[in-house]
Amino acid sequence: MAMSAADIEALIKTALPDARVTVEDLAGDGDHYAATVISERFRGLSRVRQHQMVYGALQGRMGDTLHALALQTSVPD
Amino acid sequence: MENSKVIDRIKGEISENPVMLYMKGTAMFPQCGFSARVVQILTHLGVTFKTANVLEDAELREGVKQFSNWPTIPQLYIKGEFVGGCDIVTEMFQSGELQTMLEHHGIIKAPAA
Numbered sequence: 001m002a003m004s005a006a007d008i009e010a011l012i013k014t015a016l017p018d019a020r021v022t023v024e025d026l027a028g029d030g031d032h033y034a035a036t037v038i039s040e041r042f043r044g045l046s047r048v049r050q051h052q053m054v055y056g057a058l059q060g061r062m063g064d065t066l067h068a069l070a071l072q073t074s075v076p077d
Numbered sequence: 078m079e080n081s082k083v084i085d086r087i088k089g090e091i092s093e094n095p096v097m098l099y100m101k102g103t104a105m106f107p108q109c110g111f112s113a114r115v116v117q118i119l120t121h122l123g124v125t126f127k128t129a130n131v132l133e134d135a136e137l138r139e140g141v142k143q144f145s146n147w148p149t150i151p152q153l154y155i156k157g158e159f160v161g162g163c164d165i166v167t168e169m170f171q172s173g174e175l176q177t178m179l180e181h182h183g184i185i186k187a188p189a190a
Contacts, residue, residue, distance in 0.1 A: 047161060047165045047168065047169075048159065048160070051147075051161070051162075052146060052147065055147070055148050060148075062148040063148035063149045064148075068111070070163075071164050072168075
């Protein structure tokens with residue numbers, strides 16, 4: 001069961017309510033996306049920790065239902 | 078292989094090899110674009126690195142995801158520390174952070190100033 005961009009955005013926002021999220025469908029197959037997530041909660045965290053938070057928000061779908069998610073995380077300026 | 082054996086194997090590999098890459102396929106024949114990208118970056122930097130092909134070992138494939146709490150492959154380890162997957166390694170390469178880290182660990186020489 002593939003995912004829609006809206007599903008991904010909703011899941012991330014549930015876990016990170018303050019996040020500004022953009023999700024782009026790379027291949028149109030519901031399986032390859034690129035997302036940028038900007039959240040205050042990332043401040044002071046390593047990139048690995050930031051990405052782990054986003055993967056956590058996706059509740060285990062990452063690597064399973066969702067094959068590829070090119071991720072860029074940052075804190076608000 | 079029973080889970081704790083996989084974890085022990087991973088611990089051994091990442092401590093014995095300064096640069097260890099868990100990937101899909103091999104350095105010569107990567108079987109996934111993301112894995113190929115990391116191989117390309119390491120080769121470009123002239124790094125000697127060891128790889129493990131998770132496609133040949135389902136327990137390793139799941140074990141390494143649990144070990145690092147990271148859901149995807151490839152996974153790069155430098156001096157026993159999980160650095161990241163394709164996105165992070167690419168970002169670090171573009172920012173020069175990866176080179177600095179490798180130089181700091183004496184894995185590659187700093188360019189002649």
